[in-house]
Amino acid sequence: MKNVALLFGVVAITLVGCKNGEKTEASSEDMTETVDSTVVDSHNSETSLDWAGVYEGTTPCADCDGIKTVVELKDDKTYILSQTYLSDYEDKKAEIGETGTFTWDETGSKITLNIKNGTLKFKVGENQLTMLDLDGNVVTGDLADFYILKKTVE
Known part of the structure; x- marks a missing residue:
């Protein structure tokens, strides 16, 4: 029974870790869009x-x-x-x-x-x-x- 509980715990941590990675990727995409829309300085x-x-x-x-x-x-x-x-x-x-x-x-x-x-x-x-x-x-x-x-x- 201890082995099943341990296995269940590892699977839960892995799933939570994957979900956090998805949030990070979404944040990176949001940041890329922000950088791409930067206004170019036209002073010369x-x-x-x-x-x-x-x-x-x-x-x-x-x-x-x-x-x-x-x-x-x-x-x-x-x-x-x-x-x-x-x-x-x-x-x-x-x-x-x-x-x-x-x-x-x-x-x-x-x-x-x-x-x-x-x-x-x-x-x-x-x-x-x-x-x-x-x-x-x-x-x-x-x-x-x-x-x-x-x-x-x-």
Whole structure:
């Protein structure tokens, strides 16, 4: 009789344990549905920053002392670009200026200026533009800080 009671007890515990497992699975499914319905944050540089304005800095140059770069971004997605090649030699001094339009990438964090000879890409940050390489990546290394244009105070 003791064996029957012991067997009955083990079966009862097993059934109760299985029932608790079912509740846990239901809770996991409920949690999955909650996670899937999470709202995606749509804040980015385009929508959250006061990006319109004038940015300047001196970017590196292979055969001159630097390139003074000034970019003015306007609310209507047009720009004015001025690049002055700095050199001690008169024959190496040059200034390039142009205007055009720019576009935002799908993430709203980078812009592409459509210039005469191709494109210039920048990452838009709080009061700064970071010039990107040809592939659209942030320049790294010792000269990385020289590719940052700071917003001027108007």
